[in-house]
Amino acid sequence: MRLERMGARFQTRLSFMRSVLRRLHGENWSVEQTFNDWDENGFGTAVYRARGPQRSYSLIAFSDYLDAADRSDRVIAEKWDAAFTLFDGEPTPDDIARLRANVPNQEAGRCSSKELTLSRANKSVRLFEHVADRLSNGQQPDTKMIAEVGYLMRTTAVYGNGKFGLADRERTCSREELANPYQAELLTVYLIRCFTHDLVEHVARTRNPEKFVPLDRRVRRHLGIGNATGLGMAPFLYHHPTLLNNWISAMETALASVRSNQRAAQSEATQFNQLLVSARTLCNEWQVEDTRQMRRIERLRADLDEFQRYLEGFDFSATIAPWDTLFRWCEEHLDIEAQELVATLMIEIHPHIADPLAQKMGSTDPMQIVPAMPLSSLLELIESHYQWALELDFESAVENHFFWYASEEKLEPRVGERFNEPGSDREHLLTAARDVSRLHASIAESSPQKTVAEFLIQRPEHRHIVRRVQSLHEFPYAEIRENLLNASMLPIDMLRFKLSFFGATKFDPKSDKWTRINMYQGAPLPDELTEPDCDRWMFLPHAPTHAPAQ
Numbered sequence: 381m382r383l384e385r386m387g388a389r390f391q392t393r394l395s396f397m398r399s400v401l402r403r404l405h406g407e408n409w410s411v412e413q414t415f416n417d418w419d420e421n422g423f424g425t426a427v428y429r430a431r432g433p434q435r436s437y438s439l440i441a442f443s444d445y446l447d448a449a450d451r452s453d454r455v456i457a458e459k460w461d462a463a464f465t466l467f468d469g470e471p472t473p474d475d476i477a478r479l480r481a482n483v484p485n486q487e488a489g490r491c492s493s494k495e496l497t498l499s500r501a502n503k504s505v506r507l508f509e510h511v512a513d514r515l516s517n518g519q520q521p522d523t524k525m526i527a528e529v530g531y532l533m534r535t536t537a538v539y540g541n542g543k544f545g546l547a548d549r550e551r552t553c554s555r556e557e558l559a560n561p562y563q564a565e566l567l568t569v570y571l572i573r574c575f576t577h578d579l580v581e582h583v584a585r586t587r588n589p590e591k592f593v594p595l596d597r598r599v600r601r602h603l604g605i606g607n608a609t610g611l612g613m614a615p616f617l618y619h620h621p622t623l624l625n626n627w628i629s630a631m632e633t634a635l636a637s638v639r640s641n642q643r644a645a646q647s648e649a650t651q652f653n654q655l656l657v658s659a660r661t662l663c664n665e666w667q668v669e670d671t672r673q674m675r676r677i678e679r680l681r682a683d684l685d686e687f688q689r690y691l692e693g694f695d696f697s698a699t700i701a702p703w704d705t706l707f708r709w710c711e712e713h714l715d716i717e718a719q720e721l722v723a724t725l726m727i728e729i730h731p732h733i734a735d736p737l738a739q740k741m742g743s744t745d746p747m748q749i750v751p752a753m754p755l756s757s758l759l760e761l762i763e764s765h766y767q768w769a770l771e772l773d774f775e776s777a778v779e780n781h782f783f784w785y786a787s788e789e790k791l792e793p794r795v796g797e798r799f800n801e802p803g804s805d806r807e808h809l810l811t812a813a814r815d816v817s818r819l820h821a822s823i824a825e826s827s828p829q830k831t832v833a834e835f836l837i838q839r840p841e842h843r844h845i846v847r848r849v850q851s852l853h854e855f856p857y858a859e860i861r862e863n864l865l866n867a868s869m870l871p872i873d874m875l876r877f878k879l880s881f882f883g884a885t886k887f888d889p890k891s892d893k894w895t896r897i898n899m900y901q902g903a904p905l906p907d908e909l910t911e912p913d914c915d916r917w918m919f920l921p922h923a924p925t926h927a928p929a930q
Contacts, residue, residue, distance in 0.1 A: 381628070381857060381859060381860055381861040381862075382861055382862060383860065383862045383869065383870065383873040383874070384716060384873065385716055385720070386860070386873050386874065386876075386877040387870065387872060387873025387874070387876045387877060388676075388716040388717045388719075388720045388876075389720055389876060389877050389880035389881075390720055390721050390724045390880055390885075391724065391880055391881075391882075391883045391884065391885060391918055392631060392634075392723075392724045392727050392728065392734070392880075393634075393727055393728055393731060393734040393735060393738065393915075394627075394630050394631055394634065394727070394734055394737060394738045394741065394881070395880065395881055395882060395883035396560065396561060396562045396563065396566050396881065396882055396883055397566050397569075397570075397882060397883030397884075397899065397900060397903070398738070398883055398915065398918070399560055399563070399738045399739070400563055400566045400567055400570060401570070401903060401904065401909070401914065401915065401917075402735070402915055403432075403557055403563075404430070404432075404909050405904075405909050405910065405914050405915065407432055407433050407557075408433070408910065409430055409431060409432045409909065410429075410430070410431045410906075411428065411429070411430050411431075411570075411571070411574065411906035411909070412428070412429055412906065413426060413427070413428050413429075413574070413578060414427045414428070414429045414438070414470075415427040416578075416582075418443070418579070418582050420583075420586040420587075421445070421583065421586075422443055422579050422580075422582055422583045423443050423444055423445055424442075424443060425440065425441065425442055425443075425476060425480065426440075426441045426443075426575060426578070426579075427439065427440050427441070427471065427476070428441070428571045428574055428575060429470060430567060430571060432557060434555075434557075435468075435469070435555070435557070436469055436470050437466055437467065437468065437469070437496070437564075437567060438466070438467040438469065438470050438471055439464055439465075439466055439467075439568060439571035439572065439575065440464065440465050440467055440471060440475075440476060440479055440483070441462055441463075441464050441572070441575045442462065442463050442464070442479075442480060442483055442484050443461060443462045443579065444459075444460075444461070444462070444463075444484060446459055446460065446461045446502070447459075451502060451505075452502075457536065458486075458488070460484075460486075460500040460501060460502055460536070461501060461502045461503045461533065462500065462501050462502075462533065462572075462575070463483045463484040463486060463498075463499070463500045463501075464483070464497075464498070464499040464500065464501070464568065464571075464572055464575075465479055465483045465491060465495045465496075465497060465498050465499070466495065466496045466497040466564055466567065466568045466571070467479075467494060467495055467496070468493075468494050468495070468496055468547065468552070469494070475494065478492075479491075479495070483498065486498060486500055486537075486544075487544060489544065490544065490545045491544050491545040491546045492545055493545075493546075493547040493548075493551060494547070495545075495546050495547065496540060496546060496547050496552065496564045496568075497538055497539060497540045497546065497564050497565055497568045498537075498538075498539040498540075498543065498544055498546060499535055499537060499538040499539065499568055499569075499572065500535065500536055500537060501533040501534060501535045501536065501572060501576075501605070502533060502534060502536065503532065503533050504529050504531060504532060504533065504534065504606065506525075506529075507521075507525055507526070507529045507531075507532060508532050508533070508580055510522065510525055511532065511580050511584070511595070512580050512583045512584045512587065513584075513587075514584075515580070515581060515584035515585075515592060515593055515594070515595065516583075516584040516585070516587040516588040516591065516592055517588065517591055518591040518592070518593050519593070520593070520595070520596050520599060521595075521599060523599070523924040526599055526602060526603070526924060527602075527665065527924070529606075530602065530603065530604055530606070530886060530898045530901055531576075531603055531604050531605050531606035531898055531901070532576040532577070532579075532580055532603055533572070533576045533605060533606065534605065534606025534607055534608055534896070535569065535572065535605060535606070535607050535608075536607075536608055538565045538568055538569060540562075540564055540565050552564065553742070559739075559742060560738070560739060560741060560742055561623065561741060561742055562882065566882065566883070566899075569605050569899050569900065570900055570903070572605055573603070573604060573605045573899075573900050573903070574905075574906060576603070576605070577595060577600055577603065577905075580595070581594055581595060596924075597905070598924050599924055600905060601902055601903070601904070601905060601908075602901060602902060602924060603901070604898040604899050604900045604901030604902070604903070605898070605899045605900055606896060606897070606898055606899075607884070607896065607897050607898075607899055608890075608894065608895075608896050609875055609879060609894060609895055609896075609897065610792075610875075610893060610894035611792070611793045611794060611795060611871055611875075611893055611894070612792050612793050613874065613875050613878050613879070614793060614810075614871045614874040614875060614878075615784065615793045615808065615810055616878065617860065617874055617877070617878060618810045618812070618860065618864070620743070620745050621745070621848070621851075621852055621855065621858035621859060622743040622744075622745050622746065622851075622852070622855050622858055623741075623742070623743040623745060624857065624858055624860075625743075625852075625855035625856065625857040625858040626740070626741050626742065626743050627741055627857075627881050628857035629856075629857055630737040630738065630740060630741050631723075631727070632857070633737055634727045634730070634733050634734045634737055635707075635723050635726065635727060637730070637733045638703050638726045638727060638730050638733060639701065639703045639704040639707055639726075640701070640704070641701065641702075641703055642700055642701050643700075643702070644696045644697075644699075644702045644703065646696070646697070648696075648729050648730075649696040649697075649702075651729040652725060652726070652729055653691065655725045655728055655729065655919055656684070656687070656688060656691070656725060658919040659684065659721060659724075659725060659919065660681070660684050660685070660688065662885075662919070663677065663680055663681050663684060663721075664681065666886060668887070668888045668889065669888075669890075670888070670889040670890070670891075672889070672892075673887065673888075673889050676715075676717050677717075679715050679717065679718075680715070680717040680718050680721065683713075683714040683715055683717070683718035684718060684721070686713065686714070687710065687713075687714060687718065687722065690709060690713075691706075694706070703726055706722070706726075707719075707722065707723070707726070710722050728918075728919070731915075746851065747847050747848065747851045748847065748850070748851060749832065749836075749843065749846060749847045749850060750832060750850045751831060751832050751833035751836075752831055752832070752833065753831065753832045753850065754828065754829065754830070754831060754832075755823050755826060755827070755828050755829070755830050755831070755832065755835055756828040756829070758823065758832055758846065758849065758850070759820070759823050759828065761849050761850065761853045762816060762819065762820050762823075762849055763820075764853070765849070765852070765853050765859075766812075766813075766816045766820075766849070766859075768813075768861045769812070769813040769814075769816045769817055769863070770816070770817060770820055772813060772814075772817065772863055774814050774817050774818070777799060777867075778866060778867045778868075779814070779863055779865060779866055779867075780798055780814070780865055781797060781798060781799070781865060781866060781867035781869075782795050782796065782797060782798060782864070782865045782866070782867070782869060783795070783796050783798045783803070783804040783807040783808075783865065784796075784807060784808040784810045784864070785803050785804075785806050785807060785808055786806075786808065793808070795871060795893070798865075809844055810864045810865075811864070811865065812845065812848060812859060812864075813862070813863040813864070813865070814863065814865060815842070815844070815845040816845055816849065818842075818845075819842050819845050819846065819849070822835075822839055822842060823835070826838075826839075832846060832850075860874070870892045871892060871893050872889050872891075872892045872893065872894075872895060875894070875895055876895065879895075879897055882899070883899070883900075883918070884897040884898065884899055885897065885898055885899075885901060885918070886898040886901065902917045902918065903917045904917055
């Protein structure tokens with residue numbers, strides 16, 4: 381639960397994109413476009429239906445002209461190339477007309493409980509135009525450009541859970557297909573990916589119907605959905621601690637179960653070696669401009685080379701607890717990024733262990749004060765579970781360097797420098813380490829025989845942290861065990877951590893506060909969801925290296 385390790389996570393079988401597509405595969409869902417009225421430029425409306433054994437969900441997509449001066453990936457933007465909503469069921473013409481007047485306005489519009497998510501996206505203009513131009517002239521796009529960008533559009537937000545009039549999660553969380561976290565949001569993203577593929581082909585076809593050729597399947601599969609993610613994600617982990625615990629607990633349980641196996645089947649060893657080859661190829665494709673992350677990638681490549689050499693002399697059949705032996709070797713010889721990737725591969729080849737755990741990662745985040753608890757018991761909880769916080773010196777400027785707040789313009793989370801910027805008087809409470817330290821000092825000044833209720837009547841400023849300490853002591857992974865105010869804190873570590881549980885790849889930090897990613901790159905296309913090995917897509921999205929056959 382240290383930020384350095386959290387910021388080195390990769391997707392796993394537990395990631396939510398993986399569980400979305402496993403369900404589509406396992407329950408024989410169908411995905412198809414049911415309507416579009418696009419003009420020759422691709423502006424208009426389209427509907428994509430995902431139909432399961434019990435229900436259907438429909439992505440309604442509105443694409444519009446966007447002037448270059450209005451193009452922005454920032455959350456404060458007011459216009460986009462496309463806007464989307466995931467409709468519960470199949471929309472009527474009246475539904476589409478109502479949503480056409482609201483969804484393109486995003487925050488300024490209004491949805492209803494029939495809509496589950498709200499999203500928007502901008503084109504990667506250079507690649508979109510290149511692909512449309514090449515297809516319209518009977519050619520496939522340049523594979524180097526495809527590899528460099530990897531998506532035709534990138535989303536700038538995918539909202540859910542009651543925002544802007546959308547359905548509250550309580551309305552749908554009892555549905556099996558939506559019970560796990562972020563299933564509606566990531567189904568939305570998968571359908572948006574389908575929309576982008578069809579849109580670019582439509583534009584190309586209308587430009588030159590006689591010469592037009594469709595996207596080669598390998599190129600189509602490699603094109604995912606980009607995303608620009610900033611600080612808005614970071615506070616989520618702090619404010620949903622039992623959810624955070626359940627995510628990590630699932631992964632640690634899976635990894636511990638794998639490592640406890642006393643023997644490895646030959647088929648498992650073979651799969652592991654094959655996945656390592658694929659992972660090394662993917663890491664060689666991973667290029668970013670950020671110098672810090674690029675150094676980590678270069679170290680990762682070197683570590684994987686070293687691990688490959690070690691594996692060549694490793695005898696799975698003669699080693700007791702081979703997975704544990706391998707992991708311990710990695711802990712001793714490799715950096716954190718490589719350790720985390722090896723853990724991903726170990727979990728990957730044990731679906732019977734990981735997949736059931738992936739369905740148990742939700743939480744209701746119960747947080748309650750226990751007023752009758754003696755202060756002596758509360759003190760024991762603090763000293764048992766927050767010793768890491770008590771060791772910090774909050775009299776120092778270093779430990780108080782940052783403060784978290786919400787921007788006035790969009791109410792989005794931001795982080796400021798306490799001694800250089802105004803606003804710390806409006807600080808948000810991402811302050812567990814500091815507040816536990818202050819609570820501990822206050823209790824020391826009080827009588828240990830007092831109850832929590834008596835204490836809080838006199839010191840009500842501690843209510844929020846008392847609630848947190850009392851509620852989380854049974855959840856070992858609920859707290860990020862770092863001071864989120866410290867001068868060395870990097871928000872990018874929290875962003876990557878959460879995005880890895882989404883299933884994102886190709887992390888491309890643009891600063892220590894925001895990153896670009898690719899979602900569903902290499903994922904099966906709708907007509908490939910029935911294929912038996914369609915869940916291995918995370919390790920197959922190698923960029924095309926030559927022009928596909930015409």
